Amino acid sequence: MTTWVKNPRNGRARGPAAVARAWVEILVRPSRFFRTGVAPGDQAPGLVFAVCVAVAFAGGRFLFEPATIPTAFGGPAVSASVSLLFVAVFIAPAGLHLTAALQTVLLILFVRDRAGISETVQILAYASAPCALAGAPIPELRAACGLYGAGLLLLGIREVHETSTLRAAAAAAAPATVVFGYGFRGLDAIAALLTRWYII
Numbered sequence: 001m002t003t004w005v006k007n008p009r010n011g012r013a014r015g016p017a018a019v020a021r022a023w024v025e026i027l028v029r030p031s032r033f034f035r036t037g038v039a040p041g042d043q044a045p046g047l048v049f050a051v052c053v054a055v056a057f058a059g060g061r062f063l064f065e066p067a068t069i070p071t072a073f074g075g076p077a078v079s080a081s082v083s084l085l086f087v088a089v090f091i092a093p094a095g096l097h098l099t100a101a102l103q104t105v106l107l108i109l110f111v112r113d114r115a116g117i118s119e120t121v122q123i124l125a126y127a128s129a130p131c132a133l134a135g136a137p138i139p140e141l142r143a144a145c146g147l148y149g150a151g152l153l154l155l156g157i158r159e160v161h162e163t164s165t166l167r168a169a170a171a172a173a174a175p176a177t178v179v180f181g182y183g184f185r186g187l188d189a190i191a192a193l194l195t196r197w198y199i200i
Helices: 016-028 030-037 043-064 076-110 117-127 129-133 139-160 165-183 186-199
Strands: none
Touching (some): 016 043, 016 117, 016 129, 030 117, 030 139, 043 117, 043 129, 076 117, 076 165, 117 165, 129 139
């Protein structure tokens, strides 16, 4: 599923600086990013990006909510380190590709002429950018990150697969709910805010 190429045409650069630059670009100029930064067969930078976001999210949760650190590996520091390694090596890559498979099936149903699976993987990876900040236990921030991520997914599908906003929304609804609603806990944050506002 992952292809490393030295310098793909219109693909992303490699390295920590490139990941940071991609994070800023996707948040600030998402339409331009999806038009120029997603290239066929260039999944590796997207996978690395998604892993970094997932580790940042999990690390934020562990930092601000130590009770969420699994205790099966010894002390908190060891447990947190092993858990973050597990997220980076297993959970993030598996989650990305399983969700991309679901997204691909939905694209087949809703979009006749579309880009390839590699591009879909990249869209999902880069759409997760806001959720690097979602580990903080602030419902407003977590809800905003989830909603922004879902919006980026819709935008990415529309731009890269060259379809209408309505078709992109129909194709992205289920994956967005899985990734941003449940994976990054956006639905929990929205429910907490609705409960707070109702009580007030």
